[in-house]
Amino acid sequence: MSGMWFTEEQTANIRFGCRINNILHSEKTDFQDLAVVETLQWGRMLLLDNLVMTTDKDEFVYHEMISHVAMNSHPNPKKVLVIGGGDGGTIREVVKHAKVEKAVLCEIDGQVIEASKKYFPEIASVLTGHPKVDILVADGIKHVKEAKEEYDVILVDSSEPIGPGAVLFTAEFYQAVSEALKPDGIMVAQTESPFYNQELIQTVFPTIGSIFPITKLYLASIPTYPSGLWSFTVGSKVYDPEAIEPRELAELDTKYYTPYLHKAAFALPQFVRNLTEGK
């Protein structure tokens, strides 16, 4: 057993250590530190600024849950935008939906895409060429501001609310997202841990709520993210993501998401409901 470890400082007072047996890649991109390590517990792990982005073995939770909830809540998601998400996992899930005609990935850091194609071929499978997928290496907020009533679904697959991802948690950005969506569009943003980032949820949830008529938060269990519990916030113009009929949905090849879990994910623990209600 190796004596090598990757340690994420999850908070000022919590450290999460993963034994590694290889550092496959390490570079300073124009935007951030990017590394790929081989962990014994979780397989390959993508790190940005020393924070875990995704791993071989639990990536399915995040990627399925950020995408299928919105995709299955919209009756006809033809055009979909993923902001961030350079590892390709989210857009891989998006194109599992047959109704999709065009899925656009807008990632600011092209090196994340390159490293993912090289080291995470299963996560990045649709990044190496897919008839429905367009890849833009560009600033997500800029791209969104230029789009008007263009997308059915927008998925905000951002990194932490520090560094290049910080702007993706602002009212200005959510407003732009709303304008980039069609009149019945729906968006989802990852909104951090309800245990460790309560202030963020208390800020972002009402911000999205002031822009979208239907705003709901749901949860998923991601073991390599701080606290193991992660929140996603839906902003929807028309469709209520909780109002789906599980029995009517087409089956998807998934390891975490199921239509029943989709509904259940909105049944919040009391303390999380309080966060969304400003308590």
Add this chain to the structure above:
Amino acid sequence: MSGMWFTEEQTANIRFGCRINNILHSEKTDFQDLAVVETLQWGRMLLLDNLVMTTDKDEFVYHEMISHVAMNSHPNPKKVLVIGGGDGGTIREVVKHAKVEKAVLCEIDGQVIEASKKYFPEIASVLTGHPKVDILVADGIKHVKEAKEEYDVILVDSSEPIGPGAVLFTAEFYQAVSEALKPDGIMVAQTESPFYNQELIQTVFPTIGSIFPITKLYLASIPTYPSGLWSFTVGSKVYDPEAIEPRELAELDTKYYTPYLHKAAFALPQFVRNLTEGK
């Protein structure tokens, strides 16, 4: 900021570190190492054999979820047994149910009870004297074997399946639990992480299933437990724990559990469902 840390070796390849500013207590009991530390993130933390048992700030998840699911699934839980659970949190939740007439705590290690009374007064609140609560410092399996059709609800609040808690994961034990329950009794056992302890779930779930006509697994998010996701297995003779009517249930003063979450907790991620189906 202190340079002192408690580090749990959650698996051979994962370390979970909590900055501490005090070690309030440390002893070798007849059964295990017992310590109480003051963490900066999670408040006071109870450790048995260097594994996190409970903390001030997230104890509510475990204690509410191990108890209220069974308690609310049974129409008339008059007599309840908690095996293990020496910190008192589970039995504190049990006596929130007005129908309870007698709640028995059977903990093998009296020092866990003493340390909890001293260092976790809010968790152990009913251990210092409560008209409905009986405390036994005794071997849980022995106690269960002596009881015949005595309890409405039995909650198996065990520590890890190593050391003194190992016997609490055997068929012999679950059979004894079944016999100690009344003909419409219901039990819940904590059954570890679906990410890290898949073999345990694959063994224990069918074992319980061979003894109880209704066997179901549900989940809760406990940030200080390995992977952050924890499973509980219900064995029930008559009542289906998923068949409750949230609207009909009396309100409880809780921070995690809600009747809606109760139902939702049984909507399993696909990979967890597979574990319970022997896939």
Add this chain to the structure above:
Amino acid sequence: MSGMWFTEEQTANIRFGCRINNILHSEKTDFQDLAVVETLQWGRMLLLDNLVMTTDKDEFVYHEMISHVAMNSHPNPKKVLVIGGGDGGTIREVVKHAKVEKAVLCEIDGQVIEASKKYFPEIASVLTGHPKVDILVADGIKHVKEAKEEYDVILVDSSEPIGPGAVLFTAEFYQAVSEALKPDGIMVAQTESPFYNQELIQTVFPTIGSIFPITKLYLASIPTYPSGLWSFTVGSKVYDPEAIEPRELAELDTKYYTPYLHKAAFALPQFVRNLTEGK
């Protein structure tokens, strides 16, 4: 074995971890964070601002080596000043020399003295009352500036060159020390690790050399200090500390220091000699 650790960040890239089983004391004094931990390897350990100051089991190295070299180099050390050194170990060694008539301890942080008396009774043995020892809780530099040709030996037992101890590494301070010494006086200052603090040695050594006619550096092995190797710099007006005659020296009750080692400690590794020669 406990899962509790004290970890010193010895440099930005080196961590030194000691398993602990107790935190005996922890406070914020007017000057610094002060803690006392019980380590399994080194016994009790005194920490200031999360840096190891001394431990039960290796304190003898530092305390013997900072004191006896100067004390045995001076033919008649009647009056001795220790600056810093609130744990009492250095002055305990000083009064082992029969010729001493008065030994003054000038420590800025009275809480260091109090904690040492309570938790390190063997190190602090002479602080609880000794006919030759005077204790001042005062600013060392101020005290030195007020003394004129008063001391035979001055020992600068400072903490790291950051925080309250930083001033004790300046030319202004060494000049004041020189003036506080009698015309044949001698001083010693701890001057950090020749592996990790080369710039400090390259700065401080010539600074002392510009004030004292005889300036020499010697080494001792202190396992709980960064790199395990520690330097001390002697500034002497008349007596050459290397010119002692081991056979003529009175025997001392010591665990590290011997008169032969005293001489040998000045035989520097080539790279350390280079540091003192400005290479």
Add this chain to the structure above:
Amino acid sequence: MSGMWFTEEQTANIRFGCRINNILHSEKTDFQDLAVVETLQWGRMLLLDNLVMTTDKDEFVYHEMISHVAMNSHPNPKKVLVIGGGDGGTIREVVKHAKVEKAVLCEIDGQVIEASKKYFPEIASVLTGHPKVDILVADGIKHVKEAKEEYDVILVDSSEPIGPGAVLFTAEFYQAVSEALKPDGIMVAQTESPFYNQELIQTVFPTIGSIFPITKLYLASIPTYPSGLWSFTVGSKVYDPEAIEPRELAELDTKYYTPYLHKAAFALPQFVRNLTEGK
């Protein structure tokens, strides 16, 4: 700054962590785990079974001190054997002595030699071809047993007294070394830390002393080895290693060793002297 660390468990209760930014190599050889990491503090570091063997930046201490003491104590070291030492640093120092006609390296694990040639070209400089150097990939004890009065100097550059290196600390082995030496031969063995391995010194020192008429222990400061202080034991048939005349010795190109330090290294701290005297 990376979040990757190599951590050596130096003792059961001490951890030494080095921040790394690369794992250059990692393999399971027939004998042990071998890895090469790039540390920020110490440059490249060679690890065997997760223990630090050598590093770019402090290798000079160990390699100079294990070799030059014996080499300069012998008036005419023509034929020299290094047992272990597959990184090449010791034999590189040996051939700095002009009188050497043949230097044999006998390393049991050929992969250590290969990895050192590839990743530590400066340490392994003479391994890639040197007129005086012979390299044997063979069992050191077997080689020694076959040699009779063949060597002037034998240097036992072993790894820890566990795993493949354990046999190199036995009486049987030292006896064989003695017989492989000429009638005026001299040997040196690394004998671990006087702080952490006192029992080993208390055992090995008298063992060597029962075989060689002159047995002495000397010390060097190696910051990446446990406790930072390391011992070497000389067994000599005729020449006293302390009796050299520093002024008469030829100059060597070294960074740690000097003839004066050679003598001084035998001036032991009192507690180490006690270890060698069976106290």
